[in-house]
Amino acid sequence: EAQVTQNPRYLITVTGKKLTVTCSQNMNHEYMSWYRQDPGLGLRQIYYSMNVEVTDKGDVPEGYKVSRKEKRNFPLILESPSPNQTSLYFCASSLMGWASGNTEAFFGQGTRLTVV
Amino acid sequence: DQQVKQNSPSLSVQEGRISILNCDYTNSMFDYFLWYKKYPAEGPTFLISISSIKDKNEDGRFTVFLNKSAKHLSLHIVPSQPGDSAVYFCAASETGANNLFFGTGTRLTVIP
Numbered sequence: 001e002a003q004v005t006q007n008p009r010y011l012i013t014v015t016g017k018k019l020t021v022t023c024s025q026n027m028n029h030e031y032m033s034w035y036r037q038d039p040g041l042g043l044r045q046i047y048y049s050m051n052v053e054v055t056d057k058g059d060v061p062e063g064y065k066v067s068r069k070e071k072r073n074f075p076l077i078l079e080s081p082s083p084n085q086t087s088l089y090f091c092a093s094s095l096m097g098w099a100s101g102n103t104e105a106f107f108g109q110g111t112r113l114t115v116v
Numbered sequence: 117d118q119q120v121k122q123n124s125p126s127l128s129v130q131e132g133r134i135s136i137l138n139c140d141y142t143n144s145m146f147d148y149f150l151w152y153k154k155y156p157a158e159g160p161t162f163l164i165s166i167s168s169i170k171d172k173n174e175d176g177r178f179t180v181f182l183n184k185s186a187k188h189l190s191l192h193i194v195p196s197q198p199g200d201s202a203v204y205f206c207a208a209s210e211t212g213a214n215n216l217f218f219g220t221g222t223r224l225t226v227i228p
C-alpha cells in the first residue's frame with residue numbers, strides 16, 4: 001500500500017529538548033516536504049527536498065532542520081523546541097514536486113507536537 | 117500574508133443538495149490549483165485539481181471551477197453525502213516554484 005508514515009503521532013516535550021519526527025514514504029518519490037498546520041493559518045511549508053542530499057527552506061524554516069540521506073526518509077529535527085512550535089505537522093511526498101506542476105501530494109497522518 | 121484564502125470557516129448542507137466551497141488567491145502567477153479533503157486524525161488527501169488553462173474540471177460528484185480574472189475558484193459537490201463531511205483545503209502552486217500554498221480550510225458538514 002502506497003503511504004507516507006510519520007512517527008510519533010503525538011508528542012509532548014519540554015522546551016529545549018531536542019526531538020526528531022520521522023517521515024518515510026514507500027512510493028519512490030523524489031520530492032518530500034514538511035508542513036505545519038496552525039489555526040487560522042492553514043498549512044505552511046517548513047522545508048522541502050527535491051532529492052537525496054538536496055533540501056531547501058520553505059516559508060517557516062526557523063527552528064527546524066531536515067536531512068535527506070536516503071530517498072524514502074525525510075526526518076524533521078527540532079534542535080531546541082520552543083512553545084511556538086506547538087503545532088500539527090504533516091510530511092508529504094510527491095513524484096516530482098510542485099515546480100513541475102500537475103502533481104498531487106500524499107500526506108502522512110500528522111504529528112501533534114506540544115512543547116511546554 | 118495569506119496568498120490563498122478560504123473566507124468561510126464552515127458550511128452546513130443537507131444531504132442530497134449542492135455544496136459550494138470557495139477559494140480566492142492573490143498571486144496571479146499561480147497556475148495549478150488543488151483541493152484536498154481532510155478527516156480528523158488523518159492527513160489531507162488529494163481530491164481534484166485544475167490547471168490555469170482550463171476553467172472547469174469534473175470528477176464524478178466533484179467539479180472545480182476556475183475564474184482567473186477574479187482569482188477565484190470553487191468546488192462543487194453534487195449531491196452532497198454525509199461521508200463528504202470533512203475539512204476542505206484549497207491549494208495553489210506556480211510552475212517553477214517549489215511550494216504549495218494552502219488556504220485555511222472550510223469545514224463542511226453534510227446533514228443526513
